Amino acid sequence: MKQVMSEQVDELIQDPTKARAKATHMTIFQALMEGGGSGSSVPLSRDILIGEGLTIVGAALETTSWILTSAVHQLCLNPLIQRRLHDELVRAFPRGGRDDIYEIELATCEKLPYLTAVIKETHRLTPGIPGRLPRVVPEGDRWLGMTADSLEEKYLVPFGKGSRSCLGMYLASAEIYITLAVLFRRFKFALHKDNEMTGAWVDHFMTTPDGQAALVVSAAEYDD
Numbered sequence: 001m002k003q004v005m006s007e008q009v010d011e012l013i014q015d016p017t018k019a020r021a022k023a024t025h026m027t028i029f030q031a032l033m034e035g036g037g038s039g040s041s042v043p044l045s046r047d048i049l050i051g052e053g054l055t056i057v058g059a060a061l062e063t064t065s066w067i068l069t070s071a072v073h074q075l076c077l078n079p080l081i082q083r084r085l086h087d088e089l090v091r092a093f094p095r096g097g098r099d100d101i102y103e104i105e106l107a108t109c110e111k112l113p114y115l116t117a118v119i120k121e122t123h124r125l126t127p128g129i130p131g132r133l134p135r136v137v138p139e140g141d142r143w144l145g146m147t148a149d150s151l152e153e154k155y156l157v158p159f160g161k162g163s164r165s166c167l168g169m170y171l172a173s174a175e176i177y178i179t180l181a182v183l184f185r186r187f188k189f190a191l192h193k194d195n196e197m198t199g200a201w202v203d204h205f206m207t208t209p210d211g212q213a214a215l216v217v218s219a220a221e222y223d224d
Helices: 002-014 016-022 028-033 046-077 079-092 113-125 151-155 169-186
Strands: 187-191 201-204 206-209 217-221
Touching: 002 016, 002 028, 002 046, 016 028, 028 046, 046 079, 046 113, 046 169, 046 187, 079 113, 079 169, 079 187, 113 169, 169 187
Parallel strands: none
Antiparallel strands: 187 217, 201 206
16 A cells, blocks of 8 residues: 555656646645645655555545444344344335335434444444454443443544544544445345455554455345
8 A cells, every 4th residue: 555655646746747637636645735725835745645645545444444344244243133233224214205215314323223333342343443452242232221421432432532533533433324224224244155254353553354354245135
């Protein structure tokens, strides 16, 4: 990833006009070098530009995609929990209307207790930024009926806390809620015979799958 970032930055520094002509939209590097279109150009070094790119990709892409991958993997390993989640989503988003369709809405997703419990347990077991706390005993029901002042709620801070908390946490949370709701409202997932993912991960500041094993699943569409 760093190599790709370096090549993009080098191309922009060496020939800004050519780099802009190749891009179909303004890149983050162009925005940083040109002041985001505000007319104020801020000189930034090559290392700073590469670091900003890695931060954006790592924080905005890798963490959220890892949480979603882990949630799908854990739900494939626990079909009863997956079914319970689906049943909650069916009740929340029933088919109806002339076209017999349903629409997933974020505001409704955020109020669903079991979907919320699944997301919180995924954050606990496989956080985007792991730190050094042990995560054992997967049990999503721990979050049902939990009060806001409980120790579990107090110390579950997957996006950090205070002045250094994640700037994109509300966007990331919305992506996680909507994606899981859409997937498990419509499909029943199971691990494919070619799946190699075990759920093991290592702490490289960001959570990284142990090895190159990819999650491979099969999906069957529900008719409810």
